[in-house]
Amino acid sequence: xxxxxxxxxxxxxxxxxxxxxxxxxxxxxxxxxxxxxxxxxxxxxxxxxxxxxxxxxxxxxxxxxxxxxxxxxxxxxxxxxxxxxxxxxxxxxxxxxxxxxxxxxxxxxxxxxxxxxxxxxxxxxxxxxxxxxxxxxxxxxxxxxxxxxxxxxxxxxxxxxxxxxxxxxxxxxxxxxxxxxxxxxxxxxxxxxxxxxxxxxxxxxxxxxxxxxxxxxxxxxxxxxxxxxxxxxxxxxxxxxxxxxxxxxxxxxxxxxxxxxxxxxxxxxxxxxxxxxxxxxxxxxxxxxxxxxxxxxxxxxxxxxxxxxxxxxxxxx
Numbered sequence: 001x002x003x004x005x006x007x008x009x010x011x012x013x014x015x016x017x018x019x020x021x022x023x024x025x026x027x028x029x030x031x032x033x034x035x036x037x038x039x040x041x042x043x044x045x046x047x048x049x050x051x052x053x054x055x056x057x058x059x060x061x062x063x064x065x066x067x068x069x070x071x072x073x074x075x076x077x078x079x080x081x082x083x084x085x086x087x088x089x090x091x092x093x094x095x096x097x098x099x100x101x102x103x104x105x106x107x108x109x110x111x112x113x114x115x116x117x118x119x120x121x122x123x124x125x126x127x128x129x130x131x132x133x134x135x136x137x138x139x140x141x142x143x144x145x146x147x148x149x150x151x152x153x154x155x156x157x158x159x160x161x162x163x164x165x166x167x168x169x170x171x172x173x174x175x176x177x178x179x180x181x182x183x184x185x186x187x188x189x190x191x192x193x194x195x196x197x198x199x200x201x202x203x204x205x206x207x208x209x210x211x212x213x214x215x216x217x218x219x220x221x222x223x224x225x226x227x228x229x230x231x232x233x234x235x236x237x238x239x240x241x242x243x244x245x246x247x248x249x250x251x252x253x254x255x256x257x258x259x260x261x262x263x264x265x266x267x268x269x270x271x272x273x274x275x276x277x278x279x280x281x282x283x284x285x286x287x288x289x290x291x292x293x294x295x296x297x298x299x300x301x302x303x304x305x306x307x308x309x310x311x312x313x314x315x316x317x
Contacts (some may be wrong), residue, residue, distance in 0.1 A: 006217050016269050023276045024049050029205055030283050042089045043176050052171055052279045052293070053181040053272035055234045058185030058245055060271020061192050062230040063245020064264065066117075068203045069223045073253070074309070076245030077117075077231040081140035083242075084146040085116025086228075086235040087166050091150055095157060102236060106181060109232035116146060117228050121220070133309070169241035169294035171233070171279050178237070185233050189268050192226055196260035199223060203258065243301025244271050250308055 006081075027049040028041060040096070049064040063076035070080075077083050089112030090105050097104070120142055127134050152313040154163040202209050202219045209216040234241060256263035275293065278300070 001283065002251060016266070016273075019274075020053075020269060020273050023273055023280065024053065027052070027276055027280055030280060030306040044174070047176045048171050048279075050175045051174045051182055051238065051277065052224060052276040054179075054182040054185045055169075055241060056271040056273070056275025057189055057236055058171040058182070059234055059241060059244040060248040060267045061189050061245075062227045063271075064247065064249040064260070064267050065192060065199065065223045066227050067249055068199050068260065069121060069220060069227075070135060071205070072124075072128070072132055072205060073137040073250055074132065074246070074305075075139055076243065076249075077227055078240065078242045079136050079143060079246065080117060080120045080227075081139065081143035081146045082113050082120070082227055082231040082312070083115045083235050084143045084150065086110070086113040086232040087163070087236045087240065088112050088116075088146060088150050088153075089232070090166060090236060091153060091159065091163060094159070094162070095153075097206050102178075105234055106236040109236050109267075110229045113228035113232045113235075114224060117224050121274065123226065137300050148283065166239045167294075168292045169297075170290075170292040171237035171238055172290050172292075174238065175213070182233055182237055185230055186228055188226055189264075193261070193264050195222060196218070200258065200260045239292075241275065241297055243297050244274055247301055247304045247308075248274055 028045045031045065059077065062082070066075050066077060066082075067073055070291040086109040089109035092112070093100050093105050115257055120139065123136060123142070124135050127138065150163060151160070154160045196212055198219055201212055201214055202216060202223070206216045209219065248265050252263050252270055253267045256266055274298075278296040279293045282293050282296045284289055
């Protein structure tokens with residue numbers, strides 16, 4: 001059971017938006033190069049800031065939907081093999097058509113991520129619901145197998161260096177004209193909010209959903225598509241970014257409860273803020289060099305994941 005929700009009022013909403021706006025403002029003026037002209041702002045800094053916000057929000061929502069479908073707090077697109085599957089799709093299309101446009105790579109990545117996510121959900125239905133820690137353990141193995149397959153194919157084809165650019169998410173290469181596909185994440189977040197009530201009911205299980213007149217299987221398919229496409233968008237443009245979809249929904253649920261209609265905007269805001277803050281941290285820790293945001297979140301997210309697991313066990317979960 002989640003903690004009793006704390007209803008957030010206009011003051012909390014204003015505070016959250018103020019925090020997000022402050023991070024965005026700082027992001028526009030932090031970097032190795034000085035803003036001698038406005039050209040740097042429009043070509044690099046603003047696209048990078050928007051990309052971090054869109055990726056963070058999209059991955060956080062993907063994690064929320066994944067946890068809803070799996071009925072388990074300890075999964076996200078990384079732990080479910082979704083991002084690894086998307087990376088496999090990018091590798092396959094690169095082998096078959098090296099000069100393929102980014103839109104085609106994203107489409108293939110989405111299709112393969114859809115298959116990988118569907119396979120994960122089909123497999124976890126066989127796990128006993130009384131053992132919630134088995135699911136993230138299985139997810140680690142499942143994603144690891146897919147990731148190992150990607151590495152093996154890349155090694156055979158002498159593409160290991162290419163794959164490495166997708167393994168560790170990084171916003172340093174984001175420029176105007178290279179991030180616009182990420183606006184699709186905003187549309188998918190809006191779609192998730194539109195179906196928030198139905199997804200909340202789906203989290204109660206198949207029998208309850210059918211009893212309330214909902215088409216449970218259609219909701220599951222919709223959720224899988226949302227998770228797969230949001231993850232593929234992120235991997236195609238910036239690479240794999242771990243733990244946002246795990247940490248943010250868990251933190252938000254402690255304050256907002258399990259009603260997706262209420263919690264979804266906060267999850268999107270929190271995901272964007274976390275991703276942008278991690279990107280800023282990576283820019284300032286070793287200036288003028290940068291640490292990829294995937295590395296920053298890999299370290300911080302691992303610690304947060306352990307705290308979540310220990311906290312759940314301590315409270316009898």
